[in-house]
Amino acid sequence: AQSVTQLGSHVSVSEGALVLLRCNYSSSVPPYLFWYVQYPNQGLQLLLKYTSAATLVKGINGFEAEFKKSETSFHLTKPSAHMSDAAEYFCAVSDQYTGRRALTFGSGTRLQVQP
Amino acid sequence: DAGVIQSPRHEVTEMGQEVTLRCKPISGHDYLFWYRQTMMRGLELLIYFNNNVPIDDSGMPEDRFSAKMPNASFSTLKIQPSEPRDSAVYFCASTQQASSGNTIYFGEGSWLTVV
Numbered sequence: 001a002q003s004v005t006q007l008g009s010h011v012s013v014s015e016g017a018l019v020l021l022r023c024n025y026s027s028s029v030p031p032y033l034f035w036y037v038q039y040p041n042q043g044l045q046l047l048l049k050y051t052s053a054a055t056l057v058k059g060i061n062g063f064e065a066e067f068k069k070s071e072t073s074f075h076l077t078k079p080s081a082h083m084s085d086a087a088e089y090f091c092a093v094s095d096q097y098t099g100r101r102a103l104t105f106g107s108g109t110r111l112q113v114q115p
Numbered sequence: 116d117a118g119v120i121q122s123p124r125h126e127v128t129e130m131g132q133e134v135t136l137r138c139k140p141i142s143g144h145d146y147l148f149w150y151r152q153t154m155m156r157g158l159e160l161l162i163y164f165n166n167n168v169p170i171d172d173s174g175m176p177e178d179r180f181s182a183k184m185p186n187a188s189f190s191t192l193k194i195q196p197s198e199p200r201d202s203a204v205y206f207c208a209s210t211q212q213a214s215s216g217n218t219i220y221f222g223e224g225s226w227l228t229v230v
Contacts, residue, residue: 043221051216105158
């Protein structure tokens with residue numbers, strides 16, 4: 001079964017600092033990978049996704065992620081954090097070969113941005 | 116375009132009562148998912164439908180939970196009888212079939228508290 005592991009349940013950065021949220025996947029074949037963001041008391045919103053095209057994926061709000069097969073990773077980055085980035089971030093995986101459409105989510109990383 | 120619409124947004128009910136959560140997927144989407152979010156277990160897939168037919172209900176906790184999709188624009192998740200451990204945020208989501216790389220869109224969630 002496919003799975004993703006998010007390292008660090010809480011990450012705190014200063015405003016203007018680099019944001020790095022880690023995600024590693026476990027899959028015997030290259031999966032599709034997603035990053036979602038959840039603001040307080042809201043649903044999940046797609047930030048970006050990797051679907052076998054370019055390995056460097058750019059998303060909304062200045063976020064990007066790079067698919068690295070050799071490291072089985074899909075880390076999320078943003079060069080300069082903004083206060084509005086404070087939220088919970090979820091990495092997710094889906095299978096492009098079995099026909100199963102559901103996403104399997106990681107445990108989430110809560111990002112705090114300090115002024 | 117309207118997104119995934121869930122109701123009620125918040126519900127507080129007493130243990131033993133029946134709870135019905137409702138979802139209207141995005142028009143034209145033929146996959147519908149129910150997820151549950153708790154602090155302890157994170158985001159869990161409960162069940163998903165394709166063209167109104169349940170495909171995978173292995174995540175449904177027990178017989179107290181049931182889900183239906185009588186038509187392409189409406190689904191319900193019912194808990195009877197409810198228990199305090201059912202307190203969680205329940206998300207409905209939808210997508211189009213074409214690819215498992217397609218974005219899955221989430222509703223704002225139904226926040227359930229069972230006292």
